Amino acid sequence: MDSSTNTDQIPDKNRRKVLPDDMGLATMLILVVVVSLLLVAISYALYATSPQSKYDLARPGQPTDSVVTDIDDQDLDTSEYVDANVAKEKIESLEQEIRALSGYNKFESSDLDDQNIGLQSSDQLSQ
Amino acid sequence: MTITGLMTLSGGTYAQTEYGTRCRIAQQNLRGTVRDQDIRTRVSRFQAYQFIYKRLDVFVQRLENNNQRGAADLRQEVNQLKQAIDDFKSDYEDYDQARVTVTKLQNCSDNLPEFTSLMQDARQKRRRVNTDVLTIDKILDPSIKNKITDLYNNLLESESSEGTNG
Numbered sequence: 001m002d003s004s005t006n007t008d009q010i011p012d013k014n015r016r017k018v019l020p021d022d023m024g025l026a027t028m029l030i031l032v033v034v035v036s037l038l039l040v041a042i043s044y045a046l047y048a049t050s051p052q053s054k055y056d057l058a059r060p061g062q063p064t065d066s067v068v069t070d071i072d073d074q075d076l077d078t079s080e081y082v083d084a085n086v087a088k089e090k091i092e093s094l095e096q097e098i099r100a101l102s103g104y105n106k107f108e109s110s111d112l113d114d115q116n117i118g119l120q121s122s123d124q125l126s127q
Numbered sequence: 128m129t130i131t132g133l134m135t136l137s138g139g140t141y142a143q144t145e146y147g148t149r150c151r152i153a154q155q156n157l158r159g160t161v162r163d164q165d166i167r168t169r170v171s172r173f174q175a176y177q178f179i180y181k182r183l184d185v186f187v188q189r190l191e192n193n194n195q196r197g198a199a200d201l202r203q204e205v206n207q208l209k210q211a212i213d214d215f216k217s218d219y220e221d222y223d224q225a226r227v228t229v230t231k232l233q234n235c236s237d238n239l240p241e242f243t244s245l246m247q248d249a250r251q252k253r254r255r256v257n258t259d260v261l262t263i264d265k266i267l268d269p270s271i272k273n274k275i276t277d278l279y280n281n282l283l284e285s286e287s288s289e290g291t292n293g
Contacts, residue, residue, distance in 0.1 A: 082195055086189075
């Protein structure tokens, strides 16, 4: 005798009811929509409170502006022998990557100078 | 008190009032333009660093898997690069916190000494991020680049001698 037969033998009055018998289709749909909205709200709250969310700059329709990751570097195979050609290609791609990096801001401390953040007007500087 | 002394005093008071008014402008800039530019740069740099590190790691794994000369030296440099990238990440986080603290100071014009001290802290932490960027630059060029160039020259030499012998 399998377990499904056992379940069938439980009297109706003893079965746990998840949903009431008289719940209509409309009520069920509303319930599903409410639960979905609740899940979306929880997910968004988790995203918004995450310290990493400030780094999420990608927006639909916007191009990614990472110059370095567009460089065609070598594939991810780790087994092949490195010959002179492979090493030369690696030097070239590394040079390209270093050149691309130089285009980014270097977080110079002078970026927070009084004049740059508006603590000092240009009139004050000329005096 | 001399007239010059009075002028200096009034000038100093004026400068202080001006500074007090402008601290709010500075807070706005730190909250707006500076933040936007910094986060964009942080994301771009970190993405680029990870990309470069991953590719270098694969390259060194190829050398290691084939027991090639120079693998150990290059591995050491790549590990240093990884450490420097981690430092950049955590130092940027510290700097960003310091920047946010400056922007959250209430009535900065009434708390100028505190504002100045918080600004100094933010500048100092930004300087650390700048040092991390320079360290990573140095690890990539000349350290790693020179090591791969040496490897290339050795491989070229051994390949040409094999060609002559073979």
